[in-house]
Amino acid sequence: MVKLNSDSWKMIVLRFLMSVVIFVVVSFVIRFFANSSRVLFSHYGDVLKSALCASLVLQLWDFDRKAIKAFILFSVLYVAATCIKLPFNMPLSSNEIVDAFSFAILICAAVLLLLRGLHLIKNLYLKRFFLVLFDVVLVAALLLPVACIGYYLLSGSVLTTTIVLTLFQTNPSEAAAYIKDRGVILWCGGLAFAFLLIGVMVYYINQIRLAEKKSRIIVLCVLAVISIVLGGKVGADIVNHVQTITVFTQTRKALKEYKEYGKAKEMRMKNLEQLAGLSVKPGQGGLYVLVIGESETRDHMHAYGYKKENTPWLSAAIQKENAVLFKNAYSNHTHTVPVLTYALSAKNQYNSIPLSKAYSIMEVAKAAGYKTFWISNQVKFGAWDIPTAAIASTSDYEIWLNGNTGKTTETQFYDEEIAKRIDEIKLESGDNIFLVCHLMGCHGSYADRYPEKFEKFKAVDSSEKVSEYDNSVYYNDYVLAKIYEKVSRQKNFKAMVYFSDHGEEPDEDKGHEASKFTWRMARIPFAMFFSESFIAKSNSVYQTLRKNKDRYWTNDLLFNVLINMLGIRNAPDYSAKMDIGSDQYDMDKKQLKTLHGQKKIVVK
Numbered sequence: 001m002v003k004l005n006s007d008s009w010k011m012i013v014l015r016f017l018m019s020v021v022i023f024v025v026v027s028f029v030i031r032f033f034a035n036s037s038r039v040l041f042s043h044y045g046d047v048l049k050s051a052l053c054a055s056l057v058l059q060l061w062d063f064d065r066k067a068i069k070a071f072i073l074f075s076v077l078y079v080a081a082t083c084i085k086l087p088f089n090m091p092l093s094s095n096e097i098v099d100a101f102s103f104a105i106l107i108c109a110a111v112l113l114l115l116r117g118l119h120l121i122k123n124l125y126l127k128r129f130f131l132v133l134f135d136v137v138l139v140a141a142l143l144l145p146v147a148c149i150g151y152y153l154l155s156g157s158v159l160t161t162t163i164v165l166t167l168f169q170t171n172p173s174e175a176a177a178y179i180k181d182r183g184v185i186l187w188c189g190g191l192a193f194a195f196l197l198i199g200v201m202v203y204y205i206n207q208i209r210l211a212e213k214k215s216r217i218i219v220l221c222v223l224a225v226i227s228i229v230l231g232g233k234v235g236a237d238i239v240n241h242v243q244t245i246t247v248f249t250q251t252r253k254a255l256k257e258y259k260e261y262g263k264a265k266e267m268r269m270k271n272l273e274q275l276a277g278l279s280v281k282p283g284q285g286g287l288y289v290l291v292i293g294e295s296e297t298r299d300h301m302h303a304y305g306y307k308k309e310n311t312p313w314l315s316a317a318i319q320k321e322n323a324v325l326f327k328n329a330y331s332n333h334t335h336t337v338p339v340l341t342y343a344l345s346a347k348n349q350y351n352s353i354p355l356s357k358a359y360s361i362m363e364v365a366k367a368a369g370y371k372t373f374w375i376s377n378q379v380k381f382g383a384w385d386i387p388t389a390a391i392a393s394t395s396d397y398e399i400w401l402n403g404n405t406g407k408t409t410e411t412q413f414y415d416e417e418i419a420k421r422i423d424e425i426k427l428e429s430g431d432n433i434f435l436v437c438h439l440m441g442c443h444g445s446y447a448d449r450y451p452e453k454f455e456k457f458k459a460v461d462s463s464e465k466v467s468e469y470d471n472s473v474y475y476n477d478y479v480l481a482k483i484y485e486k487v488s489r490q491k492n493f494k495a496m497v498y499f500s501d502h503g504e505e506p507d508e509d510k511g512h513e514a515s516k517f518t519w520r521m522a523r524i525p526f527a528m529f530f531s532e533s534f535i536a537k538s539n540s541v542y543q544t545l546r547k548n549k550d551r552y553w554t555n556d557l558l559f560n561v562l563i564n565m566l567g568i569r570n571a572p573d574y575s576a577k578m579d580i581g582s583d584q585y586d587m588d589k590k591q592l593k594t595l596h597g598q599k600k601i602v603v604k
Contacts, residue, residue, distance in 0.1 A: 015063055016055050023051035026075070027101055031094035033083055050102040057109040060116050066208045071108045073201060074141075078104035081145035084152045084159075088515070107141050115208060135202055142198050154190040157515040268359055277570040278368050283537040284567025285369075285432035286494035289487045290361075293476065294336070294378075294441030295512055297503030297520045298329075300466075300473055304525065308457060310474040313481035314527065322530045326549050326580075328589075329526035331502040332556035333596055334512045339501040341387045342556035342596075346573035349556055349597045350587075355387070359572055361562050362394040365434040368568045373425050375399040375418050376438040395436070397425065414451060415439045415475070419482035429491040434566065437483055442472040442504060444511055450475035469506035484529060494534040495565060499555055500524040514595055519602065522594045524555065541565060541581045548580050552589040552601060 027047045054071060061067040082100040085092040114134055121127040151159040298304040303311040303318060303325060318325040332349055333339045342348050347358035366372045372395040392398055399421050401413045418437050427433055442449060446468035454475040457467040480498060487493055502512050503521045510516040528545060535542045541564055560579035563571045576584040592601040 012059070016059055019055035019058055019063070020048075020051045023054055023105065024048060027051075027098050030079060030097050030101055033079075033086070033092070033097055034094040035086060035089070035092050046102055047098060050105050054105040054109045057112050057116075061112060061208070061210055064208060064210055066204070067112055070112060070205055070208065071105055073204075074104040074108035074111075075101055077142070077145040077149070078107075081148035084148060088158060104145075111138055111141060111205065112208070115205065116210075119210065131206070135206070138202050138205060139198055142201055146194050146198055150190055150194045154187060155513070157510075157513050160515050268357070268363055273367065278364075279569050280368055280370070280432055281567035281569055284494075284565075286492040286531075286533065287427060287431075287433045287435070287487060287490050288370075288494050288562075288566055289483070289496040290434070290436045290562070291480065291483055291496065291498040292340070292436065292438045293498060293500035293525065294439055295443045295502065295504040296441055296473060296476060296500035296525055297505070298523050298525045299503070299520045300470060300506065301525055308470050310457070310470050311477040313477050313484075314525075317484075317529065318527065322532070322535065324528045324530075324545050324549050326526040326528075326551075326553060328550060328552045329499065329524050330522045330552070330554045330592065330594055330601055331500070331524050332554045332594055334502045334514045334517065334521040334594075336501050337388060338596060339555065340391075343499075343501070343558045344391050345387070346559050347556070348559070348578070349554065349593050350578065350591070351573075351575070353573060360387075360391040360394060361559050362391050362434070362436070364563065364568060364571050365566060366394060366396070368432075368566070368571070370432045370434040370566065371396050373397045373399075373433065373435045374438070375401075375421050375425075375436070377401045377413060377415050377418055377440045378438055392436070392438075399424065414449070415441065415479040416482055419479065419486050422483070422486045427487075427490050427492070431492070433492070435487070439476065439479060441476055441500065442469060444504075446472045446506070454478065465509055466506050469504065488529070488531065493531050494538075495531065496529045497562070497565070498528075499526045499558065501555070517595065517599070522599075522601075526553065526555070538565070538567070544583055544585075545581050548585060551580060551585070552587065552592050553580050554587075554592050554594065554601075557587065 024047055058064075058067055058071070078100045079097060082096055083092065114137070118127060118130050118134060121130065148159045151157070300306050300308075301311050301314070302309045303314040304327075309315070314325075317323045331339055332342050341355065344362070345355075345358040345360045347353050347355050362372050362374070374392040374395040374397070376392065376399070378400075401417055401421070418439065422435075422437075425435070427435075440449060446465070449472040455471050456474050457470045459467045462470075484496055487496060501524075503523050504512050505516070505518045505520045507520070508516075508518065510518060510521075512521045514521075530542060545561075557578045557580065559573075560575055561581045563574045564576075564579050564581045568574075576582040577586050579585055580587075589601045593599060594601065
């Protein structure tokens with residue numbers, strides 16, 4: 001048995017203490033990267049425990065240089081992933097940075113502890129098997145910060161929960177269009193580099209070796225147990241505060257909520273059937289049409305003052321008494337799924353209704369006696385995972401146009417196909433009908449959204465990207481005209497409502513990514529077109545809507561105004577104070593928000 005003399009013990013203790021001190025000092029230094037809430041002595045308990053844990057694991061490795069470098073690599077990766085907020089001037093507190101650092105050294109400690117234990121296995125085949133599992137765990141630990149850093153380098157934005165959700169709910173063709181817009185070579189090269197980086201780090205850590213000393217097995221076990229208990233306690237305390245981790249945990253939570261919404265549909269329908277007095281007011285029934293646009297900002301619409309004449313139909317239509325153009329409408333988010341989840345249900349940014357219990361406008365309309373129809377040019381991909389498809393599935397009749405719009409190799413349908421498909425629906429004059437048309441609209445790639453004959457604007461006074469976007473707006477106006485032409489000639493037509501889910505930022509080529517937020521992404525068109533019958537029989541609603549056309553509004557309040565227009569009595573969760581068609585509407589720009597409550601409406 002190898003005995004340690006007093007000098008050896010002194011050296012062990014000295015190295016251990018120095019290691020702890022270095023970890024603690026580094027945690028103080030990196031706090032100066034923060035641009036808000038820079039507190040030098042916060043989280044000192046977690047920092048000290050993390051430092052002790054890391055130092056104990058280093059002791060297990062006799063402070064091997066490769067093991068020390070592994071801690072440096074993990075720390076740099078996780079702290080760098082957290083500091084991505086800085087270029088965007090997003091608030092980054094010292095606590096966030098320290099939590100990322102502490103979590104990084106705890107993850108590295110866990111990895112090295114596992115590796116140290118695997119080296120004690122004598123059976124070669126068993127050892128190889130567990131080393132493969134170890135590599136899987138190691139890749140997962142490295143993938144999170146590498147994904148955040150890689151996404152920033154490739155897209156120039158912060159990887160957020162919303163973006164991850166969008167990736168989950170994006171079909172292959174839409175993803176291909178996005179990559180094409182941003183550069184195929186860049187994305188392929190970036191992905192290759194990310195996998196290469198992870199591969200090199202996995203290889204490097206697997207090369208860490210240490211000669212076995214049997215006399216120290218008991219000591220190793222004791223140190224390992226202390227490290228696990230200490231590190232596990234600290235890790236559980238800070239894991240929910242590490243930005244790199246919370247992006248993915250919040251994504252999982254949101255996906256769970258979306259699935260629960262779909263599962264709870266049957267229960268909501270049963271509850272609706274038991275509600276007394278859910279009916280349509282006499283004279284207010286008829287044909288109502290909701291047209292949902294996609295990625296259209298009012299900042300690029302001539303009807304709202306844009307210099308290019310790209311909305312000839314809308315510009316002419318709003319001059320008539322039967323049309324109302326709302327000047328200050330905003331989206332509740334900048335991504336389709338979170339927007340429509342709120343816009344088409346009783347859930348909004350200003351109430352506390354759980355999403356799973358929020359009735360959709362389709363459910364309420366159907367329970368009140370409306371025949372409901374849904375025509376969509378959006379691809380039905382993974383639709384069972386998202387509330388939009390769950391809402392659509394409530395309707396009596398659905399039409400999903402297969403394939404993508406524009407110049408793809410799949411089946412091709414431009415949005416005008418929706419107008420043609422309206423003929424397939426039997427719009428009986430005696431029925432109360434609620435029809436939803438979901439356009440592909442102005443979604444990128446912009447040039448794929450319209451036929452060549454609608455290429456009105458060229459890249460002369462603006463960039464090619466902007467010209468293509470303006471052409472998509474021009475074509476979208478044509479589609480609205482076609483849909484209105486189809487439905488307005490029906491005897492029981494009452495009203496058509498048009499709004500866009502969110503806007504777009506073509507000028508700066510930012511699309512509608514929330515992490516690159518600009519107000520163009522939130523400023524949306526919102527318009528209504530009425531029949532003479534509606535104006536005569538629902539004159540108070542019509543006059544109130546005209547009176548409120550300049551008031552501020554977010555599209556998560558759509559549920560309330562639709563309930564009013566459709567004349568549905570005793571609708572659950574209806575709020576007159578949130579209904580822009582009601583005299584009681586009291587929402588203003590001081591109250592209204594976007595990005596699901598993260599930003600207040602700012603008027604420049």
